[in-house]
Amino acid sequence: MPALTDVQTRPHPTEAATERRLAPDDLVVTKTDLRGHITYANETFLRVSGASETEVAGRAHNLIRHPDMPGGVFRLMWDTLGAGEEIFAYVLNRAIDGPFYWVLAHVTPTRDRSGAVVAYHSTRRAPSRDAIPPVRDLYARMRELERGRPRREGAEASLAWLTEHLDSQGLSYEEWLWSLEGDL
Template sequence: MESKRRRLSKLDAPKNITSNEKIMDDNDFIVSKTDKKGYITYFNEVFMEMAGYTHEELMGANHNLIRHPHMPRIAFKLAWDLIQNGKEFFGFVKNLRKDGGFYWVFAYITPDYDSSGNIIGYTSFRRKPPRSAIEQIEPIYRLLVDEERKGGMDASLKLLQNFLKEHKISYNTLVMSLQMGAKL
């Protein structure tokens, strides 16, 4: 009888984080699908190449395996809140590679439905973000992560809401504007 292999998760992510960035090619797209709990059910070759894991390691792994510690948890909470309620999510994400390095993506996540209209999983499409967007979002993410360390996700959410209010912009408008090359 064949033993069932253990699924990888964020607990299996590398602990030795480096500043080595892998940059996506301009025409590359990363595609992955997960079930409702975030376990990977499909991915393309570009995802494997960027993440640095083998097919066997990624298939069935929890997508949080590539969650970089520099990413604010509030970003993932916003994403999950939207997609679990049948809405789309757009955002900039710094992902963790198996070698401890990282890569940035502009992510679009949408729910997948069965024939009865029930959410059965999620599909994520990612492409290379403009460098100008990364340069503007990274300091915001650092502030949010610092705030989370001090006061948890509620404090981070409050900081994000205050930032958006101060700039008189919605989250989606912020993200789409940065993706189109706008400056804050």
């Protein structure tokens, strides 16, 4: 297995990159601290991400971030979690050993006895295959808006566009997501 490096220094995937698909019964689970550093990863996460437990423990979860994943979606995720709410999101990841994979993520705050958020818990599963093309198209538009801008500014611009785009359809991001997933 290749040594882990920062996501920014790994080679950019090509169109011919291999897709690693989750099985319908796969549940990918991680827990992170408030900064997004991995404190727990289940065997499915390790298998799908192509990493060992020692390689991911304490590392920022973005070590599997695919460069084609728009920052605006992560901005939405962190804003939602910062408000103490759960979020469902489509996420494109890149395994340490190169393949890309899509997940439908469910991220929730973990609270202590007093109700304070102390960590995050994420469970991911395979998204509907029919959902991926419209998600890919929407995310490509968001990435276009981010290109050439500082990271934070780009993420804010693409999230603003996403919000306006979905508002024009009378949908929130979560409503749009579930409209693509159909009956579960």
